[in-house]
Amino acid sequence: MNPALKPLILIVEDEADLVTLLRYNLEKEGFRTVVAGDGEEALLLATERVPNLILLDWMLPLMSGLEVCRQLRRGAKTRDIPIIMVTARGEEADRVRGLNSGADDYITKPFSPTELTARMRAVLRRAAPGTSDELLQFGDVVMDLAGHRVRRQGRDVHLGPTEFRLLRHFMQHPGRVFSREQLLDIVWGHDVYVEPRTVDVHIRRLRKALNGDTEADVIRTVRSAGYALDSRVD
Numbered sequence: 001m002n003p004a005l006k007p008l009i010l011i012v013e014d015e016a017d018l019v020t021l022l023r024y025n026l027e028k029e030g031f032r033t034v035v036a037g038d039g040e041e042a043l044l045l046a047t048e049r050v051p052n053l054i055l056l057d058w059m060l061p062l063m064s065g066l067e068v069c070r071q072l073r074r075g076a077k078t079r080d081i082p083i084i085m086v087t088a089r090g091e092e093a094d095r096v097r098g099l100n101s102g103a104d105d106y107i108t109k110p111f112s113p114t115e116l117t118a119r120m121r122a123v124l125r126r127a128a129p130g131t132s133d134e135l136l137q138f139g140d141v142v143m144d145l146a147g148h149r150v151r152r153q154g155r156d157v158h159l160g161p162t163e164f165r166l167l168r169h170f171m172q173h174p175g176r177v178f179s180r181e182q183l184l185d186i187v188w189g190h191d192v193y194v195e196p197r198t199v200d201v202h203i204r205r206l207r208k209a210l211n212g213d214t215e216a217d218v219i220r221t222v223r224s225a226g227y228a229l230d231s232r233v234d
């Protein structure tokens with residue numbers, strides 16, 4: 001690929017170890033990176049380089065990520081750049097504040113490189129509609145929406161219509177946890193009465209089809225909360 005065509009990612013992070021790790025993983029995945037260690041530098045670089053996406057740490061010296069986000073949204077050259085907030089805080093109120101300040105998505109530390117790049121691709125896809133709308137990817141799982149096909153490590157995965165809709169929803173929101181009730185609303189629709197336990201049945205079918213005998217489970221069960229597409233092991 002022509003290097004100039006690779007998406008440019010501005011990493012705003014003050015922890016050197018994490019910067020090294022992020023740069024390594026993102027460059028391996030075909031992104032170009034530029035790094036800012038604090039908010040002032042982030043605003044300067046964002047205006048100068050106009051990256052395709054900004055990974056913005058919440059906890060920064062001098063100026064918080066939240067404030068950086070607000071200022072980016074006010075800048076004429078920066079207001080349309082997609083932003084993913086990176087936060088160590090998991091509380092719902094903080095997530096809402098982050099999204100209200102203008103971030104397109106958030107990711108909570110610690111996160112896996114697979115989850116991060118899947119989120120980034122989803123945000124980039126939404127920012128540039130029509131470019132690769134029809135193809136969703138999470139790790140080695142590829143979903144072709146137009147062709148109604150799913151492949152994992154090159155093999156065809158055969159899914160029923162409900163499992164297909166479930167997986168599509170997860171792949172559009174990688175890493176996010178959805179309750180059974182939310183999944184019922186989204187996948188089955190508001191008007192249909194289905195027992196929440198039905199969701200478990202379809203998740204089981206989805207896992208069976210997707211994971212084969214040897215592949216890692218990409219569906220995470222979050223106790224008393226629901227399910228997420230996630231490769232994190234915990």
Ligand code: CA
Pocket residue numbers: 013014015057058059060
């Ligand atoms: Ca930090």
